[in-house]
Amino acid sequence: MSILLLDPPPTNPFGNMRHFGSIGTFKARIAYPPIDLLKIAGFLRQEGVGFKLLDANALRLPPETVLATIAADPPQAIVFPTSTTSLPQDMALAARVKAAFPTTLTVAFGAHVRAVPAQTLQEYPGLDVAIVGDQEWVARELARCHFQLSKVRGVWYREGSTIRGNPPHPPVEDLDVYGIAAHDLIDPRLYGDPLARRRPMTITYGQIGCPNRCRFCMSQVYGPVRRRSADHLVQELRFIADCGFKEVFFIDCGLTDSRTWAVSFLAALERAHLDLTWWALSRADRLDEDLLDRMHRTGCHSIGIGVESANAEVIRRVGKGVDLRQVKKLVRQIHRRRMRVLLYFQFGLPGETRQSMQETLDFALASQADFVTFGIATPVPGTPFYDELRERRWLHTQDWASYDPTRPPVYSYPGLSSQEIFAFAQEAYRRFYFRPGYILRRLASQRSWQEVRTNVVNFVALLQRYVFGWA
Structure with missing residues (x-):
């Protein structure tokens, strides 16, 4: 085996979301396939490069089991995603790998690594390579160059006590060249999502990056938006259906950010007549009837x-550009088509006050949304949000494990403490999800026993985390 594609073990009972620049732990009983690794696997298979895939995150494998798996067939390189939150634990595993298998290269990718590659290599001696280009390209080139790091573009790497950065690889504008993700290599029973109507489910995407420049969002580290062709994405969906999957979650920052592309894709999907149900992310100003x-x-x-906040000053400061009247109208339009709405909110963005947090909660309660999330705004390297907090010396710590949107924020503002922000977020979850009327509406809307089971499991998880504080 040349390369082991590894999603590292989880850092908590709920599991982690490392792919596509994600930073945190799951807030509910969710498990998504490691789509970044599946994309690499599909490309390596297309290019004839030997590899194996191990999802230790979904399998809940301890580090000892991962090390034993590696010992059975040591690879020349281990390529793994990481995130700001999981970075310390992921790098602790990398250090154990290097201690046990000194000739195996440890290769990490993700938004954090991409934003600060040299710093990451300096902080974690067990890491050999930080990918700053496309992980598909770099994984192939590692094998093509016989793992001679000086010849691989798009990486920073360790050479003795020196950290070096190579030139970028040629830009890849046409994402179709990377082929189709290897959905056939995963166990469908491992994955699920509270919003999924059917199982088994998987995830994919049609574009990388985001045309918007919200100050808190790490999508900007991925550069200008690049898209797959509509026909290529539908080709992958046909493969997904042939593998037996019934549900897809599109994790694009905004599936309809380009209306022209979205119309082309949806027309191709309609012509394909696939037995798939799906859900996706979008912006209120990028949807119409x-x-x-x-x-x-x-x-x-x-x-x-994504709404983030209902306070005009907070929205202005983060560059979100959301129109709350448009959001309210969109919720009604979606419901008229018997579709559901999930609204994303964050507490702790620049300009936040006790009053602005209350405005956001009041909006959420009145929104008629089917689901909401109340995350803690988490500053990560590579974003203006992180830079502002650091420059103003409002950050409490550089312990990356604390940079988690389900934990107290790593910063305080004058007049608003970290603990106040966290306590309000916890209370917001209780206020939204434990309303008797909301619970009755959810029960009345169930369409199958699978939905009933999924909602019960996640309701119990909410009780554990936000009432009993067990998570």
Whole structure:
């Protein structure tokens, strides 16, 4: 085996979301396939490079089991995603790998690594390579160059006591060249999502990056938006259906950010007549009645919308550009098509006050959304949000494990403490999800025993985390 593609063990009972620049732990009983690794696997298979895939995150494997698996067939390189939150634990495993298998290269990718590659290599001696280009390209080139790091573009690497950065690899504008993710290599029983209507489910995407420049979002470290062709994405969906999957979550920052591309994709999907249901993320200002009709006709049942805050000053400062009246109207339009709405909110963004947090909660309670999340705004390297907090000396720590949107924030503002922000977020979850009327509506809306089971499991998880504080 040349390369082991590894999703590292989880850092908590709920598991981690490392792919596509994610930073935190799951807030509910969720397990997504490691799509970044599946994309690498599909490309390596297309290029004839030997590899194995291990999802220690979904399998809940301890580090000892991972090390034993490596010992059975030591690879020349281990390529793994990491995130700001999971970085210390992921790098502790990398250090153990290097101690046990000195000739095996440890190779990490992710938004954090991409933003500060030299710093990451300096902080963690067990890491050999930090990928700053496309992980698909770099994984192939590692094998092609016989793991001679000086010849691999798009990386920073360790050479003795020196840290070096290579030139970028040639830009890849056409994402179709990376082929189709290897969905056939995962165990479908491992994965699920509270919003999924059916199982088994998997995830994929049609584009990388985001045209928006919200100050808190790490998508900007991925550069300008690049897209797959609509036909290529539908080709992957056909493969997904042939593998037996029934549900897909599109993890694009905004599936409909380009209306032209979205119309092309939805038209191709409608022509394909695939037995798939799906949900996706979008922005309120990138949806209209025609797009909603097309999405509904092709199997979409839920849409996630980023609102972040209901306070005008907070929205202005982070560059979100959201119109709350538009959000309210969109919720009604989605519901008219019997689709569901998930609204994303964050507490702790620049300009936050006790009053602004209350405004956000009041908006959420009145929104008629089917689901909401109340995350803690988490500053990560590579974002203006992180830079502002660091420059103003409002950050409490550089312990990356604490940079988790389910834990107290690593910063305080004058007049608003970390603990106040966290306590309000906890209370917001209780206020939204434990309303008797909301619970009755959820029960009345169930369409299958699978939905009943999924909602019960996640309701228990909410009780554990936000009432009893067990998580």
